[in-house]
Amino acid sequence: MEYIYAALLLHKAGKKVDEHGVKAVLTAAGVAADESRIKALIAALDGVNIEEAISKAAAAPVAVAA
Structure with a gap:
């Protein structure tokens, strides 16, 4: 998960999501x-x-445990 979080952090900061950035x-x-x-x-x-992937994920229904 930390790799995805790194990519999301770079994206949110307006930086290019590339190998160098993720590694940093x-x-x-x-x-x-x-x-x-x-x-x-x-x-x-x-x-x-x-951005589109985040908005689709945010709109996805969440299953509630019984």
């Missing part, structure tokens, strides 16, 4: 950054409109 955020947070996981995240986010 993780390192600043004291997380040992895994280069392959960072590359996979950046590849998965290629072409994704983060």
Whole structure:
């Protein structure tokens, strides 16, 4: 989750979400950054409109436990 949080933090700050930025955020947070996981995240986010994804996730119904 920390990798996604790093990408979201960069996006919210108006910074480019790239390998260097994600690694910098993780390192600043004291997380040992895994280069392959960072590359996979950046590849998965290629072409994704983060604002649109956030708004769709916020509008998704939440299941309530019985």
